[in-house]
Amino acid sequence: MYNGADSLVILLAEFEASSKQLISDLTSSLQKNLPTLGCPSGVEIQFWTHEWEKHGTCSESSLKQHDYFEITVNLKQKANLIDALTSEGIQAAGNSYNLSSIKEAIEKGVGFTPFIECNVDSSDNRQLYQVYLAGPFAKKDWYDIKAPSVFQVKNVGKTLVSRTQGTKDGEAYAYLIQVS
Known part of the structure; x- marks a missing residue:
């Protein structure tokens, strides 16, 4: 007989196994486009399970x-934040940039205004933590499978980290570091 914790571990393991089977044809694409930056190699399915449980289940109806992860990969490929930034001269080369310039570059590059979430590191520096894009995303523009025409704000991917270096003329500036 299992106690509650043992049952939860078994249930999670069964869910991860079924998840792995459901998205097995997407595994190499997910490893490239949705890697586990903070986790050791080989535990990708745990990360993807977390992403599905936290973000994907709201779209389950x-x-x-499988469709959720396929759309996620397609969206990340189409909304290439690194390309959007570098095409506007914003590069992860130790330079500082105005946060409004970063936002404008992403909007110009992908066609949607981003929501940028920051956090604070252990040295009390503000960092760019996540970039969110809100739709509506038209099916024809982003993917070739049946999906709703409007999404809630979704995480595109943790492709940049930045640290605020201070202010200039009342505007925050950021130092960019590419992490993927």
């Missing part, structure tokens, strides 16, 4: 797990 319209999207099955």
Whole structure:
């Protein structure tokens, strides 16, 4: 007989196994486009399971797990934040940039205004933590599978980290470091 914690571990393991099977044809694409930056190699399925449980299940009435991850990969490839920034001269080369310039570059590059979430590191520096894009994303523009035409704000990917270096003329500036 299992106690509650043992049952939860078994249930999670069964869910991860079924998830792995459901998205097995996407595994190499997920490893490239949705890697586990903070986790050791080989535990990708745990990260993807977390992403599905935290972000994907809200779309479960319209999207099955496989479709959710396929759209996520397609969206990340189409909304290439690094390309959007570098095409506007914003590069991860130790330079400082105005945060509004970063936002404008992303908007120009991908066609949607980003929501930029920051956090604070252990040295009390503000960092760019996540970039969110809000739709509506038209099916024809982003993917070739049946999906809703409007999404809630979704995480595109942790492709940049930045530290605020201070202010200039009342505007915050950021130091960019590419992490993927």
